[in-house]
Amino acid sequence: MRLNLRIWRQAGPEDKGRLVAYRVDDADEDMSFLELLDVLNEKLVLDGDEPVAFDHDCREGICGACSMVINGQPHGPQKATTTCQLHLRHFRDGESITIEPFRAAAFPVVKDLVVDRGALDRIVASGGYISAPTGAAPEAHATPVPKANADRAFTAAACIGCGACVAACPNGSASLFVGAKITHLGELPQGQPERSDRVVRMVETHDAEGFGGCTNTGECTVACPKEIPLDVISQLNRDYLHATTGGRRTA
Amino acid sequence: MHWTFTGGGPHPVGMVTLGERPATRVRHTPRPSSVQLKIVMAVSGALALLYLVAHMIGNLKIFLGADAINTYAAWLRTVGEPALPAETLLWIVRAVLTVAIVAHIVSAVILTRRAHRARPIKYAHRPPVKGSYAARTMRWGGVIIVLFVIYHLLDLTTGTLNPNGVSGDVHANVVADFAPHRWYVTLFYAIAVVAVGFHVRHGLWSGLQTLGRSSAAAQNTLKGVALVVAVALTVGFLSVPFAVLTGLVR
Numbered sequence: 001m002r003l004n005l006r007i008w009r010q011a012g013p014e015d016k017g018r019l020v021a022y023r024v025d026d027a028d029e030d031m032s033f034l035e036l037l038d039v040l041n042e043k044l045v046l047d048g049d050e051p052v053a054f055d056h057d058c059r060e061g062i063c064g065a066c067s068m069v070i071n072g073q074p075h076g077p078q079k080a081t082t083t084c085q086l087h088l089r090h091f092r093d094g095e096s097i098t099i100e101p102f103r104a105a106a107f108p109v110v111k112d113l114v115v116d117r118g119a120l121d122r123i124v125a126s127g128g129y130i131s132a133p134t135g136a137a138p139e140a141h142a143t144p145v146p147k148a149n150a151d152r153a154f155t156a157a158a159c160i161g162c163g164a165c166v167a168a169c170p171n172g173s174a175s176l177f178v179g180a181k182i183t184h185l186g187e188l189p190q191g192q193p194e195r196s197d198r199v200v201r202m203v204e205t206h207d208a209e210g211f212g213g214c215t216n217t218g219e220c221t222v223a224c225p226k227e228i229p230l231d232v233i234s235q236l237n238r239d240y241l242h243a244t245t246g247g248r249r250t251a
Numbered sequence: 252m253h254w255t256f257t258g259g260g261p262h263p264v265g266m267v268t269l270g271e272r273p274a275t276r277v278r279h280t281p282r283p284s285s286v287q288l289k290i291v292m293a294v295s296g297a298l299a300l301l302y303l304v305a306h307m308i309g310n311l312k313i314f315l316g317a318d319a320i321n322t323y324a325a326w327l328r329t330v331g332e333p334a335l336p337a338e339t340l341l342w343i344v345r346a347v348l349t350v351a352i353v354a355h356i357v358s359a360v361i362l363t364r365r366a367h368r369a370r371p372i373k374y375a376h377r378p379p380v381k382g383s384y385a386a387r388t389m390r391w392g393g394v395i396i397v398l399f400v401i402y403h404l405l406d407l408t409t410g411t412l413n414p415n416g417v418s419g420d421v422h423a424n425v426v427a428d429f430a431p432h433r434w435y436v437t438l439f440y441a442i443a444v445v446a447v448g449f450h451v452r453h454g455l456w457s458g459l460q461t462l463g464r465s466s467a468a469a470q471n472t473l474k475g476v477a478l479v480v481a482v483a484l485t486v487g488f489l490s491v492p493f494a495v496l497t498g499l500v501r
Binding site for chain 2: 098100104133193208210211216236239
């Protein structure tokens, strides 16, 4: 199949960047979207041009590395699918496809479609963890967890931190990401000691990194390849309210 | 991070105490935080919504006749007497509402500016996927509502812009206001009321979500409640000019 691509090219962080048109004539509907870019890049290299830089790693939909906005949608039009798992059969022969990087002030473009998502790592470092003593692993059955809590924690823990929620949000907010971590750890006994501290620190870092505030439009959860539900943001708000009004906050 | 190990002994389960974590603030943290601003939006919005519901129900008194609504308007000024001087409760309500609206607008402006800063470069191609029309028009809808409220106060509270403008004669003022030849006033009113409807439709749900009252199971119910309240408010407010235009109220 033949595809007309418009791809964001930006030589570096300081470059202004622009959309450049390319045509791929030998695409196959069984190719993944990243393979389409591989095919294009092979051709560009053979022609002596600079290949398109894009992030990718596992190519099996679990690492969260691939990050691009395809026709206005992070990870493309297929629901609950990362770019690497998106296949060309979802596009028409001769279709024009615009490919842009994730757009957010907190995600500066490194080159072409590669953005620096270190801001999400810094949010996690500020509180998205539990402290556990090292040594022999404790008996797994020693701490009972109700099924409903375990299920909700697991649903939230499915977040791969790709940043599609930020890319989709009209406010450039990472609330779905933060909410996922808050819910994931907050639903489990191990997450309780640092629960109040965690939400305050993570929200502080979220704001300091330059992400916007949530207006509950729900764009994030539609774009999320792991279908993190919107109610994790409600959980985030509730935990924040609890942590900042209780007066028993640990700092 | 340091650990104090207080377990051991005959029991296999130990207990650890979490040490104080040093503050590691690297860069400037915006204050108030985005979640705090959202809480202000939710609480101030809730106050405004309570007022709107009371206002809408009060308006319906016009269908009970001129005496009913004029007496009601007078009662709003005398309620609380003789324990309180005349118009005390009225001014308390006005003060609370003004504070709420100002807080609502200030928070919205701060959040909007942060949102613009958070995405300095727009997408070349980005169709709205999920966000409802109501969600996307909150900001401009809010501006329309503010402009209308200013006009509305000058029209029906102070009477300055009202063709009748007799203080206390609410019925005659309203009938004169929505007279068929003043269609543009009615149109502005209708646009503002519809904007309020959309604003409440997204705002009520969003506020409940912000106050942490939303869950996966309750989400659709809350959205349904927000829709019902928004439609009821819109229909209630629109019924008055509609009745004047069609001659039901004259």
